[in-house]
């Protein structure tokens with residue numbers, strides 16, 4: 001697929017080299033050690049290897065991010081997460097930050113010395129961002145924050161959060177901030193996802209932020225959030241494709257070696273049909289993802305239809321492919337420690353976060369109808 005015209009030679013050789021290096025590295029396993037420790041160790045490795053710079057670079061290449069996520073997700077879910085959270089937390093700063101804000105955060109994010117996070121979801125507001133209600137009230141020159149964010153990745157290990165809170169009503173009432181993790185009045189509560197990674201609630205009790213912590217103009221938060229999520233959407237598709245590609249490779253290996261009914265599983269026609277459909281769905285997903293990335297890098301910043309189709313189809317297809325791979329692996333595939341079982345848990349949230357499949361359907365339909 002790398003030989004297709006979506007990429008240039010530099011990107012092709014970078015992706016190939018990265019695949020070898022990431023595949024040869026022994027990544028920390030959040031199933032067996034503390035998930036926060038695993039994430040921070042992976043982050044340091046990616047910083048040292050100069051990979052994180054692509055997450056927070058300006059200009060920002062969607063093709064680079066898509067290639068990196070597909071490779072990381074193929075080999076290690078925690079490495080993929082460590083990488084993309086720097087982008088999710090850092091891209092709002094590249095989009096709207098002052099020179100001082102960029103200078104104080106982005107080099108540390110690229111080296112892995114800082115760990116970033118993106119806090120927007122609230123118990124009462126997820127898919128529908130217009131329902132966000134956590135207030136950031138004016139307090140002299142600064143702001144005071146009270147309320148709760150939840151389901152925030154990197155809670156407890158992040159050094160800085162890109163935070164969205166309400167300074168007024170309506171879409172022009174949301175404002176973005178850079179929040180240091182050690183802010184007084186801020187506490188964290190762990191939540192446990194299907195596949196382990198640091199995730200949790202943030203509780204704000206009179207947390208004070210100076211006006212210099214504001215990202216962009218007051219009321220500009222919705223625009224920053226949507227621009228960031230718009231870029232991330234295609235990278236979620238890429239991560240799903242990486243997981244699905246791993247599942248297919250593992251399923252092929254298994255089917256070729258498993259003997260039953262006088263032949264191998266790979267020689268059974270129904271198994272072949274399933275393997276063929278896995279490949280067809282994976283190819284379709286990757287082509288949709290690369291198309292969106294290529295269009296973005298060409299200068300079409302607004303690609304709701306292409307990014308929406310890529311995220312929706314790639315995550316749904318990946319779930320299907322991984323489920324079929326586990327089915328072919330049989331009972332052993334369901335056991336803790338099996339690659340199939342791990343992928344099965346890792347893929348599930350991707351159909352929900354950063355715009356659930358149903359939201360992508362709406363985005364795609366609206367873009368067509370316009």
Ligand SMILES: Cc1cc2nc3c(=O)[nH]c(=O)nc-3n(C[C@H](O)[C@H](O)[C@H](O)COP(=O)(O)OP(=O)(O)OC[C@H]3O[C@@H](n4cnc5c(N)ncnc54)[C@H](O)[C@@H]3O)c2cc1C
Nearest residue numbers: 118119120121125126127151152153193349353354356358
């Ligand atoms: C592992 C994980 C990590 C996360 N990390 C972060 C993070 O780092 N930062 C952060 O801010 N948030 C994060 N989230 C939260 C995530 O972004 C939200 O879960 C997501 O936006 C959905 O919001 P919700 O959970 O409130 O579901 P709801 O908005 O209540 O939606 C529930 C379901 O309803 C369906 N639905 C929604 N709208 C429609 C519609 N119009 N028509 C039909 N069906 C619809 C969808 O199936 C959806 O899944 C994370 C979530 C998970 C699971």
